[in-house]
Amino acid sequence: MVLEAETVFIVDLLAIFAIYLIVNLSLNMEFGYAGIPNFGKVLAVGAGAFVAASIPGRIFANIAGIEGDYIENNLAIVSEINIWLVDNTGIGFIVFFLTLGIAAAVGGGLGLLTAYPAIRLRGDYLAISLLAFGESIRIIGNNFTPLVGGTLGVQVPDPLSFLPGELRFPVATMGLMLIAIVVYVFSEKMIRSPLGRMLRAVRDNEVAAESLGKNTTQIRIKIIMVSAALAAIAGALYAFYVGGTIAIAYDRASWTFWPFLMILIGGLANNKGVLIGTLLFVTLRKFIIFFKDSFQEYVPFDVVWLDFLLLGIILLAVLLYRPQGIFIEKPTPTITLNGKKEQSGLKKMFNFFFK
Amino acid sequence: MALDPIFSDAIIFASLLALLSIGLTLTYLTTRVPNFAHASFATIGVYIALVTTRVWDSTPYIAIPIAFVISGVVAVALYTFILKPLIRKGASQAIQMVATLAFDLIVIALLNIFADYIVKTYQVTSREFTLRSYDVEFMGLPLIVFAAPITIAVLAITLHIVLKKTKFGIAMRAATENSDLSGIVGINVKLIFGVAWLLGGGIAGIAGALMSLWFQGDPSLGPQLIPSVFAASIVGGFFSIYGAIAGGLLVGLTEVLGTRFLAGEFGSWLIAYRPLIPLVFIVVTLLLAPRGLAGINWSRLRRHGFRS
Numbered sequence: 001m002v003l004e005a006e007t008v009f010i011v012d013l014l015a016i017f018a019i020y021l022i023v024n025l026s027l028n029m030e031f032g033y034a035g036i037p038n039f040g041k042v043l044a045v046g047a048g049a050f051v052a053a054s055i056p057g058r059i060f061a062n063i064a065g066i067e068g069d070y071i072e073n074n075l076a077i078v079s080e081i082n083i084w085l086v087d088n089t090g091i092g093f094i095v096f097f098l099t100l101g102i103a104a105a106v107g108g109g110l111g112l113l114t115a116y117p118a119i120r121l122r123g124d125y126l127a128i129s130l131l132a133f134g135e136s137i138r139i140i141g142n143n144f145t146p147l148v149g150g151t152l153g154v155q156v157p158d159p160l161s162f163l164p165g166e167l168r169f170p171v172a173t174m175g176l177m178l179i180a181i182v183v184y185v186f187s188e189k190m191i192r193s194p195l196g197r198m199l200r201a202v203r204d205n206e207v208a209a210e211s212l213g214k215n216t217t218q219i220r221i222k223i224i225m226v227s228a229a230l231a232a233i234a235g236a237l238y239a240f241y242v243g244g245t246i247a248i249a250y251d252r253a254s255w256t257f258w259p260f261l262m263i264l265i266g267g268l269a270n271n272k273g274v275l276i277g278t279l280l281f282v283t284l285r286k287f288i289i290f291f292k293d294s295f296q297e298y299v300p301f302d303v304v305w306l307d308f309l310l311l312g313i314i315l316l317a318v319l320l321y322r323p324q325g326i327f328i329e330k331p332t333p334t335i336t337l338n339g340k341k342e343q344s345g346l347k348k349m350f351n352f353f354f355k
Numbered sequence: 356m357a358l359d360p361i362f363s364d365a366i367i368f369a370s371l372l373a374l375l376s377i378g379l380t381l382t383y384l385t386t387r388v389p390n391f392a393h394a395s396f397a398t399i400g401v402y403i404a405l406v407t408t409r410v411w412d413s414t415p416y417i418a419i420p421i422a423f424v425i426s427g428v429v430a431v432a433l434y435t436f437i438l439k440p441l442i443r444k445g446a447s448q449a450i451q452m453v454a455t456l457a458f459d460l461i462v463i464a465l466l467n468i469f470a471d472y473i474v475k476t477y478q479v480t481s482r483e484f485t486l487r488s489y490d491v492e493f494m495g496l497p498l499i500v501f502a503a504p505i506t507i508a509v510l511a512i513t514l515h516i517v518l519k520k521t522k523f524g525i526a527m528r529a530a531t532e533n534s535d536l537s538g539i540v541g542i543n544v545k546l547i548f549g550v551a552w553l554l555g556g557g558i559a560g561i562a563g564a565l566m567s568l569w570f571q572g573d574p575s576l577g578p579q580l581i582p583s584v585f586a587a588s589i590v591g592g593f594f595s596i597y598g599a600i601a602g603g604l605l606v607g608l609t610e611v612l613g614t615r616f617l618a619g620e621f622g623s624w625l626i627a628y629r630p631l632i633p634l635v636f637i638v639v640t641l642l643l644a645p646r647g648l649a650g651i652n653w654s655r656l657r658r659h660g661f662r663s
Contacts, residue, residue: 143627301471
């Protein structure tokens with residue numbers, strides 16, 4: 001069975017959609033609900049991808065007893081690991097989820113470290129320092145070879161290698177969609193919780209929130225960490241999905257600017273808007289890439305730049321003429337008392353995560 | 356006159372950072388928005404220098420006034436057509452920052468298109484090019500080693516005189532301090548802000564035109580410079596032209612000479628981590644003196660030491 005071109009197109013589109021959806025939901029938590037302009041989103045996403053590129057492969061090589069320098073003989077070692085993983089699916093999945101956990105921890109930690117110096121200062125200082133840190137991740141990845149192989153990049157082992165070739169990508173896409181749905185529900189529940197209300201209160205009037213005894217600095221740091229952890233998971237998933245990581249792929253345009261574009265098109269502080277904005281943008285990009293080659297002969301320059309130009313202009317137009325996006329922010333009802341069991345479960349989860 | 360090239364490197368880089376930081380501070384004073392497209396205004400200057408030297412076969416120094424005008428006009432366009440309407444509609448500062456990021460993306464795309472166009476039409480290298488060989492020699496050194504610091508000195512003195520002595524400069528300071536109040540006494544605040552953006556963008560263009568004589572030019576120069584420029588401005592305090600000059604010189608000299616020193620001590624692999632130095636500056640400044648060099652009360656510090 002060989003997949004048809006249309007199926008491959010849709011499968012790939014849905015996978016990229018799921019990954020960007022996670023990143024955008026996490027950005028919406030920060031920027032939409034808490035008003036933190038995180039222009040260094042690429043830092044968390046890149047950190048997750050770098051974790052996926054450097055840790056699981058080494059663990060697998062250790063367990064399977066494969067010798068050799070992981071970076072120098074990367075191609076040979078990873079293909080050996082993939083063959084070994086066919087018979088050891090269980091270990092593969094354990095390490096896969098372990099990697100997601102490590103990525104979340106590293107992302108959250110980096111979020112804390114980069115936000116801490118400026119968290120008490122005015123919003124623009126925080127934005128500048130986050131942007132500057134975001135620019136640095138590519139440079140570190142490019143120069144520090146043991147991490148992601150420098151300019152050559154590394155391969156990432158594939159926990160799904162037991163599947164026959166034509167099923168691998170559809171199954172991976174389904175898994176990604178599932179994780180994205182979980183994140184969506186998590187985000188919806190969170191903004192309806194007391195924590196979500198507090199976030200909006202801090203965003204809308206920090207002094208009033210402080211006068212009511214809310215610790216605004218602490219809540220900001222918390223939301224930055226949660227959001228960075230989610231973005232790092234998305235980065236790790238992306239690395240697993242495409243099966244490789246290279247530092248230059250983690251630039252400001254792809255992982256900071258486009259997420260901002262998507263949530264602003266869809267509508268700030270509205271998860272439905274994020275969903276629609278992401279779908280619109282990912283589909284548009286996919287078609288641009290698809291039809292790029294047929295367009296190339298008509299212009300005397302690389303078509304990639306037309307793409308950048310178009311997206312920049314779209315964003316400016318949205319900001320100027322429809323600043324609220326497609327969906328406007330609606331009052332979010334609190335979780336009803338009927339679902340008592342669910343609420344107490346949620347409360348437990350929140351106590352676990354945030355208190 | 357013989358000089359270790361690393362010192363020329365340091366002098367030129369520090370001067371350029373100071374120039375970019377002056378421009379950024381000028382525009383920040385008016386609208387209170389950090390302009391993320393600022394470093395790309397310098398890239399425009401770099402490409403104007405490329406055109407004057409390689410396409411028109413003239414000297415790169417001709418590019419300085421042209422770059423001032425074109426970069427300045429681009430900056431005014433950003434202010435008039437994007438930031439001003441956004442401010443009028445009551446957009447938050449974060450939204451205005453996103454708008455400057457979008458503008459940056461557009462400028463970078465246009466520069467790339469222009470670079471492709473130059474290659475195709477004139478067969479001139481337009482990526483990772485250098486114009487070092489087109490510089491004139493002065494006292495055994497490239498002229499740029501003198502031109503860069505002299506430009507800063509001239510600009511600093513001119514700005515000082517304009518801001519402190521002329522009626523226009525005093526109006527400008529009043530407008531940046533309290534735009535509503537100065538509007539009431541009859542100052543044309545919008546015109547003054549427009550002039551500030553023209554100056555800010557234009558000075559960035561001059562920095563770019565000078566930079567092309569020593570450093571490699573590329574459309575992606577802006578994103579590479581952004582952390583250093585913002586580090587310089589934060590160290591300077593973001594509210595003072597003199598702070599901006601001091602911050603630019605400090606960050607620039609430390610970046611070049613500090614990297615060289617550390618590489619000599621610990622090995623040359625460290626050179627690749629040079630971009631981390633501006634980050635260290637940002638973190639240290641924000642933690643210890645968030646209002647920057649200009650915000651520290653120096654006379655009190657001298658009298659009471661660090662305790663007060």
